[in-house]
Amino acid sequence: MTNSENLRKIIEIKPIVKVGGAYDALSAKLVETSGFDAIWAGSFAISATHALPDASILTMTDFLRAAENMVDSCKIFPKQNSLLKNSIQKLLPEKDFVAKIIAAKESKKDPNFMIIARTEALIAEKGMDEALRRAKAYEKAGADAILIHSKKNTPNEIFEFSEKWDEGIPLVVVPTSYSSVKISELISHKIKMVIFANQSLRVAHYVISKALKEIIQNESLDEVKINMSSMEDIFNLQEMYKINDQEKMIENDLKKMGYVN
């Protein structure tokens, strides 16, 4: 079963699909091992790790390289590529956005690849009707799911949208601003996927800043009271032991063949 088949199946089976944001292979692997269903490779976080604004300065080549690194490190796990959605996030004229969805649909090689169309109509304060109208247009154009965005600090407008959404394709949300919403509430309001887009980036930013400042201010590393993973934890992430196993196997083969005593 491929990653894209997996994602379609999980959306059908699970009450809600949990997606964790990642920006490099390390964070992607931690998303995988923490129990998330899929990985969100978002342009905002990837840009941030390049210390660049998310303003089309990095190119699709750069995002693909970042996503490749994540895919290479997360073998068994389904993952979801957000590149398309991110590149079409601005409130383009409906016609242009529809054209992009058609182009994406036409160039799909894998029928299970999901196109998730994101609408920022609510964020741009175009109103609920425009948001619903656009979402329906995107579904008609070939979108496999709708990501509905809100900048409100409660989930009310998201829930209003989901109540009025009677189409077939599932809804996806990113509760960055309305972070108090409960998973159970999302499920009861017919949300099929929730993306925790930038928390891994923001906790890392916070703790690195703090640790570096403390290292500068203290007389020794031991005085820095911030938890850190051990070198062994990092070796595990890197699958260092696997390299050692391979080296032993080669050594054994060389012994059998008489090259080593």
Next chain:
Amino acid sequence: MTNSENLRKIIEIKPIVKVGGAYDALSAKLVETSGFDAIWAGSFAISATHALPDASILTMTDFLRAAENMVDSCKIFPKQNSLLKNSIQKLLPEKDFVAKIIAAKESKKDPNFMIIARTEALIAEKGMDEALRRAKAYEKAGADAILIHSKKNTPNEIFEFSEKWDEGIPLVVVPTSYSSVKISELISHKIKMVIFANQSLRVAHYVISKALKEIIQNESLDEVKINMSSMEDIFNLQEMYKINDQEKMIENDLKKMGYVN
């Protein structure tokens, strides 16, 4: 004054040069803004962010791309490129290591570029005499500083080495295993540079793992009690405001030229 001139000058002037480990532009910029004198772009941490062991799987091209990203984001700050040192870290035969230092010296384009030769003789338990002999050979071959490594949990063998080191070029240490050593002790034992190589990686690994697990286990993001930077902190890192300023400037110019009302 170029980065490499800066580094030479700082080594002369400061009692000790503090170097912070980084693995991408975000962590490099945090090293810079936290008050460190230079950035350590080490192969171990860069490999870890690719979820790969530090075993020559990533190539020099990959390390250079990572270092380029850091250099691009840290304009005013001196930085130190550890790539050479890391690629020659194994206990090669002395002749081979000397050949590498000569090759590096011959291909220097910038006379201020520093070659820091790392010896692992103490780690390989070859004894103090071998460590000193190698360090002298590396200086003779053209090294500009010696990185002396120890895996002991006290700085004693490092201090014994520094007492016996009467050569001209400065000594560099990485107190990962003997983390209780005080900066003032390093200074009084003639150490000129201290590298905090992997703490930024390890605190990030720890906190990302923890945050992702809590997101999975809790009903809402608000129940996750881990500090994280605000979106504004990330925008600052990305210099988002600069893009906005540039856009306004262009808009103003277009107004003056009559294209916009």
Next chain:
Amino acid sequence: MTNSENLRKIIEIKPIVKVGGAYDALSAKLVETSGFDAIWAGSFAISATHALPDASILTMTDFLRAAENMVDSCKIFPKQNSLLKNSIQKLLPEKDFVAKIIAAKESKKDPNFMIIARTEALIAEKGMDEALRRAKAYEKAGADAILIHSKKNTPNEIFEFSEKWDEGIPLVVVPTSYSSVKISELISHKIKMVIFANQSLRVAHYVISKALKEIIQNESLDEVKINMSSMEDIFNLQEMYKINDQEKMIENDLKKMGYVN
């Protein structure tokens, strides 16, 4: 003197600046050694070597990597980076194109870096007046030269444009379609730069196709009667001898230091 200073100076001094098209380091180095004044790193030819149409499929990252390879191999020579021009080649609304020129001007770090604004008004059959009006607007916005394009098979409309062009900044042409025009005619019509954009690509495409077909059809390589450079010619291009010299130098140093007999 930097590359960009060089280009400005050459435009002042020479009756006409000859620019040769290249798409990789090999072709760039051949442009350099053949006596051209500058290198044209065009998006059309670079896309063609990726077997892709010149339709924004390759990204700026890809073009920059290609240009980097060329710059790295052509040390002493001035060269001209056409990336900007190519990315803005479509007949955008005048306001949008002017905005791009302003943005480019504002983000210049090197005052000698030249912005060459390309207008396709004649190709789009918008008429001579529109072409002149646009070119003046581009100069006002900060362009350092105007590339005036024509798809006619005589240079007449180019010459009409140059006669009517009484502004200060120089004119640049690409005589792909009007290939019979003489250099002396261009000079007498106030053209300051001529770009031979795609001939190196097209002769290579022709001869590789022909050679491969003949190899398939003949019984031996010796029966293929197509001229090819010797292995020594390629070694010279690669500066293979330089590597050998460096290896000898290192060997000598190792001898002096007693590591080799």
Next chain:
Amino acid sequence: MTNSENLRKIIEIKPIVKVGGAYDALSAKLVETSGFDAIWAGSFAISATHALPDASILTMTDFLRAAENMVDSCKIFPKQNSLLKNSIQKLLPEKDFVAKIIAAKESKKDPNFMIIARTEALIAEKGMDEALRRAKAYEKAGADAILIHSKKNTPNEIFEFSEKWDEGIPLVVVPTSYSSVKISELISHKIKMVIFANQSLRVAHYVISKALKEIIQNESLDEVKINMSSMEDIFNLQEMYKINDQEKMIENDLKKMGYVN
């Protein structure tokens, strides 16, 4: 049927497999369309297009990027990746080379992926017995074919080798120096694959050099009497028409949906 299955099948069925050297997607696609059975992505030619010697200056990352470009452009065609062979081309101690073959075999994900072990024992003048001994050791270690190299200007020592080779795995040759050898002679001497490694590079180098010099020396492009492909030929290679078709299809869909009149 995957590329690697294809290659295995073709070796069984065809009297001899013809492999054409390529160094970018353009040359790879011309190899494909000229009737070759497979593509040789050799480190020598790829280095040459970067104007660099084939001396481990480009890294495996660079070679993989080059190979990726070729693979992306040549959809239907089997192709052969020479990267491994090239990286192990030096006359390493037999034990080290055997270790590399074991490592390659162990890390194969696709059972049909072919490991072609190259021996330069004849070039290094180690004699026929050493060449045969090494080839047998490589087969035992897991090689799927043997590339036997010779720098003689006749195929005699290659034929002597093939007469004495009674093992199961096939032999591969690169007739650069003994270019008069006939395909029929190779077949009758039990050679199963012939690689024309660098001819596409060398004819391109020759003709680009010549064309650029003539452009510099002549008064107009029309005076340069060197055959070149038309712009249409290049558009065909780029599949420019395909983009146009896709644009028309999207336009049609937009019409049907009422966005365009």
